[in-house]
Amino acid sequence: MATPPRIAFVSPRFSEGPTVGGAETLLRQLAERLVARGWQVDYLTTCARNHFTWENEIPKGEALIAGITVRYFPVDSGRDMDAFITLQNRISRQAEITRDEELVWQRNNVNSQALYQYLKTEGHRYDRIIMGPYLFALVYFASQIHPDKTLLLPCLHDESFAYLKTVREMFMYVAGWIFNTEPERDLAQRLYGLNLAHAHVVGMGIEEFKTDPVAFRKRHTLTAPYIIYSGRREPLKGTPVLLDYLDVFRERTGIDMRLVLTGSGPYDPPSRLIPHILDLGFVSEKEKHDAMAGAVAFCHPSVNESFSIVILESWLAGTPVLVHAAGDVMPYHCRKSNGGLWFRNYPEFEESLSLLLAKPALRNAMGEAGLRYVRREYAWKTVESRLLAALS
Amino acid sequence: MSTGLFEIGADGVDAQRIMAEIQATVAAKMQSGAYAGAQLARAERFNLMNLKKDENFFDFYMESLREAVFIDINDFEIRERRATFAPLLVRIKKSIWSLLKFYTYRLWSQQNQVNGLLLSATEEVDRKYRDKLKTLEDRIAKLESNLHPG
Numbered sequence: 001m002a003t004p005p006r007i008a009f010v011s012p013r014f015s016e017g018p019t020v021g022g023a024e025t026l027l028r029q030l031a032e033r034l035v036a037r038g039w040q041v042d043y044l045t046t047c048a049r050n051h052f053t054w055e056n057e058i059p060k061g062e063a064l065i066a067g068i069t070v071r072y073f074p075v076d077s078g079r080d081m082d083a084f085i086t087l088q089n090r091i092s093r094q095a096e097i098t099r100d101e102e103l104v105w106q107r108n109n110v111n112s113q114a115l116y117q118y119l120k121t122e123g124h125r126y127d128r129i130i131m132g133p134y135l136f137a138l139v140y141f142a143s144q145i146h147p148d149k150t151l152l153l154p155c156l157h158d159e160s161f162a163y164l165k166t167v168r169e170m171f172m173y174v175a176g177w178i179f180n181t182e183p184e185r186d187l188a189q190r191l192y193g194l195n196l197a198h199a200h201v202v203g204m205g206i207e208e209f210k211t212d213p214v215a216f217r218k219r220h221t222l223t224a225p226y227i228i229y230s231g232r233r234e235p236l237k238g239t240p241v242l243l244d245y246l247d248v249f250r251e252r253t254g255i256d257m258r259l260v261l262t263g264s265g266p267y268d269p270p271s272r273l274i275p276h277i278l279d280l281g282f283v284s285e286k287e288k289h290d291a292m293a294g295a296v297a298f299c300h301p302s303v304n305e306s307f308s309i310v311i312l313e314s315w316l317a318g319t320p321v322l323v324h325a326a327g328d329v330m331p332y333h334c335r336k337s338n339g340g341l342w343f344r345n346y347p348e349f350e351e352s353l354s355l356l357l358a359k360p361a362l363r364n365a366m367g368e369a370g371l372r373y374v375r376r377e378y379a380w381k382t383v384e385s386r387l388l389a390a391l392s
Numbered sequence: 393m394s395t396g397l398f399e400i401g402a403d404g405v406d407a408q409r410i411m412a413e414i415q416a417t418v419a420a421k422m423q424s425g426a427y428a429g430a431q432l433a434r435a436e437r438f439n440l441m442n443l444k445k446d447e448n449f450f451d452f453y454m455e456s457l458r459e460a461v462f463i464d465i466n467d468f469e470i471r472e473r474r475a476t477f478a479p480l481l482v483r484i485k486k487s488i489w490s491l492l493k494f495y496t497y498r499l500w501s502q503q504n505q506v507n508g509l510l511l512s513a514t515e516e517v518d519r520k521y522r523d524k525l526k527t528l529e530d531r532i533a534k535l536e537s538n539l540h541p542g
Contacts, residue, residue, distance in 0.1 A: 240438040248435040275473070303442050326442040338407040345443065345452070346435040347418040347427045355414065365405045 006040040007031075007391070008123070010131040012110050012138045014045040014070050022309050023133040023155040026180070026204045028068070030130070030153075033205070033384055035067035042126070043070045044119065046112050046138065054110050073115035084108035094160045102166045109137030119145045128391050130178065135161055140170050151390065153178040155306040156188055158328065168192050178202050178390050180307035183328035200390035205380030206312045209285070213294030216287070220278055225357055226258035227322070228295040230288055230310045233265035238301030238324060243269040245301075245349050250276065253354065260295065262288050292317035296363065297340075297356050303327035312378055315339050315370025320363055322352055336377075339370020422452060430460030454515065461507045465500050 009031050015024040031041045047056035054075050062071045087105040090097055097105075115138065123129065123146040131139045132153035143150050152174045156162055171177070171188065176198035179185040185199050217223070227246070233239040246259050247270040261267075261279045269277060280287065292298055298314035303326040311321045311330060321340035323330035325348075334340035341356070343349040356363045376382075421427055433456040436443070440453065470485045472478040 235438070238438075238442075241442075244435050244438060248431050251431060324442065334407055338405040341407060341411060341414070345439065346432055347422060348414060351414045351417055355410075362405065362410075366407070369405050369407075 004037075004039050005034075005127045005391070006125060007034055007042070008119075008126040008129045009041065009043045009068075010045070010115070010119075010129060010139065010142050011043070011133070012046055012136045013048060013051065014043055014065075014072075016049075016065070022307065023153075025309065026155070026307065027130070027132060027153065028066075029204050030202075030387060031068050032066050033380065033387065037384075041068050043068050044115055044142075045070065045072060046075045046110065046115070047072045048075050048110070060114070071118065073112040073118065076111045076113055079108045080104075081108070091160050091164065094163075099165045102164050106137040106140050106166055109140075111137050111141060116141055116145060123149075131174075132178075134167060134170065140166060143170050143174050147173045148175055150174045151176045151178050154184075154188065155180065156184050157304040157306055158187055159304060162187075162191055176200065176390065178387075180204070181329050181332060183332045184306045187328060200386065202386045202390055203307060203378055203383055204309065205383040206309065206316060206374055206378045207380070208316055208375075209289050211289045211293035211317050213290055216290035216294050220280075222258065222260075222278065222294070224256045224258045225296045226260050226278070226294070227297050227299045227353070228260040228262070228291055228314075228319075229299055229301075230262040230292070230313075231300075232263055233261065233267040236302070236304055237265075238303065239265070239267050241324070242299055242301040243267065243273060245346055246276075247273045248346060249350055249353060252350065255354075255357065257296070257353070257357070260291050262291060289313065289317050292319050295319050297322040297353065299353075300324070300330055302330075305329045308333065311340070311370075312374050315367065315374045318364070318367040318371060320356060320366035320370060322349070322356070333373070337370045337373030339366050339373055341366075427452075428456060428459055430456070430463075432456040433460040450518075454518070457511060457514075461511045462504050463500065463507070465496065 009027050011024055011027050013024050015028040028043070031043055035041050046054070047058040047060055048054045049057045056074045058072050060072050060074050062069055064070075083104055087097065087101055087108075090101075091105065119129075119142055126146075126149065129142075129146055129150045130153055131143055131150060132155055133139065134152065134154035134156055139152070143152060152171065154171075154177065156179070161167065168191070171192040171194065177185075177188065177194065177200070179188065179199060179201045180203050182201055185196070185201055188194055188199070189196060229239070229242060231237060242259075246257065249255070250257055250273070256276070259273075259277045261277060262281070262283050264282060280291070283291070292314045295314075296319075298311060298319055298321045300308060300311055300321060300323045302308075303324050305327055306329060308330055311323065311333060314321050315337065321330070321334065323334060323340060323342050325331050325342040325344040330340075331342045334342055341352040343352055356366075418427070433453065436453055436456070443450070443453070470482055470489060472481040472485070474481065
């Protein structure tokens with residue numbers, strides 16, 4: 001009997017519990033699918049849970065989780081945080097920095113010499129090594145160890161970090177790339193001039209689920225219509241835009257439209273909007289899906305998404321989405337699925353939301369169109385066949 | 393929003409067509425002044441970064457800013473969210489406001505001056521670069537016509 005392929009995933013964190021981001025969730029899901037096919041999968045990661053402090057909270061060593069051998073390595077100590085933050089701020093402002101300065105930024109970013117050492121001595125045993133997201137030095141340095149078998153899963157956004165010379169170099173020397181969507185691949189092609197023969201669009205499969213929106217409304221005594229946002233609340237995700245838009249929408253239209261939030265992160269809404277926000281914090285997947293199913297729309301105001309799992313979930317819940325037009329990925333999903341509308345400014349937001357509220361038949365039709373799209377493009381069977389093609 | 397539009401066709405929903413209709417509605421309403429004023433400028437304060445490539449929207453934003461630039465601090469109602477002792481709390485707030493009014497008005501008028509100056513400066517920068525671009529475009533057109541006479 002042939003030996004099953006051996007694959008390593010490398011990422012700064014392993015998705016356990018509710019505190020990780022979409023990229024980690026995506027990597028873990030792909031790893032689990034390969035395990036289910038009988039492949040040997042190792043997940044090399046750090047002992048950190050918190051992406052602000054990067055403290056080593058998990059003991060180093062290995063654990064078998066859902067069939068994946070997770071190997072935890074400590075994050076290096078002795079980071080020069082002043083140098084890191086100064087350079088990070090300059091990069092964020094799109095100030096010109098030299099390659100040497102980029103390297104100082106990378107060296108003081110999240111690194112693990114123990115992980116690099118493991119890859120140097122054991123990396124030859126893997127058939128393929130999948131790494132991501134692109135933004136972390138851990139991925140930058142680890143990708144240099146066995147570039148000929150490394151596939152980068154970047155979760156790339158059009159942001160200042162994507163324009164760094166060191167990032168471009170990383171894209172150029174790895175063996176191939178796994179993108180979540182066509183717009184993400186096109187962005188990489190535009191920025192780095194990639195050879196698309198080695199570029200694969202895979203994405204992530206989304207399991208279908210049942211919802212009970214009536215029970216959700218009852219549990220939270222919600223009678224007014226609401227829009228929902230799930231995920232991290234922070235300026236990069238567009239949360240302040242959503243809060244201001246909803247406040248002005250309520251003021252201008254007189255419609256008692258509420259906002260349901262799930263997820264984490266501080267936010268600062270206009271004071272008069274506070275009574276009209278139902279902030280559920282971290283909730284179970286079931287609760288989140290019930291909340292999505294009862295909403296007029298799932299509103300995603302971020303312009304920095306490479307995939308957006310939550311809008312696909314919203315479509316599985318039968319709810320249309322309302323997304324910011326300035327990003328590439330989410331309007332792409334909406335155009336391809338006919339499951340949502342997009343806004344560039346407040347007037348378009350008001351008109352779109354008013355339309356979805358006024359026309360339940362249109363709302364349902366868009367939700368159903370989105371559902372069909374997710375079933376067609378993001379059923380696990382389809383995603384798995386794309387992943388296997390990328391690994392072949 | 394017109395209710396006669398946006399019907400679901402035999403082939404299902406066409407999001408692009410709906411968006412085109414929404415954008416036409418927005419353009420008409422903006423033309424008629426339905427989307428103007430301080431509210432709009434406030435709504436867009438965090439969205440400006442996302443609109444930097446949208447020249448038309450910059451004009452719209454400047455228009456909203458012009459209407460919002462001179463703030464009127466009389467334009468708010470003193471309210472109390474807590475039901476208990478609400479009338480009493482509102483009276484206390486009003487008394488505090490009447491005590492602070494004199495000092496607040498001084499700050500307010502100075503702030504209005506600063507806002508006005510900033511708006512003028514922004515308009516001037518905008519005008520200057522538009523003129524500069526126009527001159528350069530005219531020059532390019534002239535050079536091109538010299539290159540390909542007739």
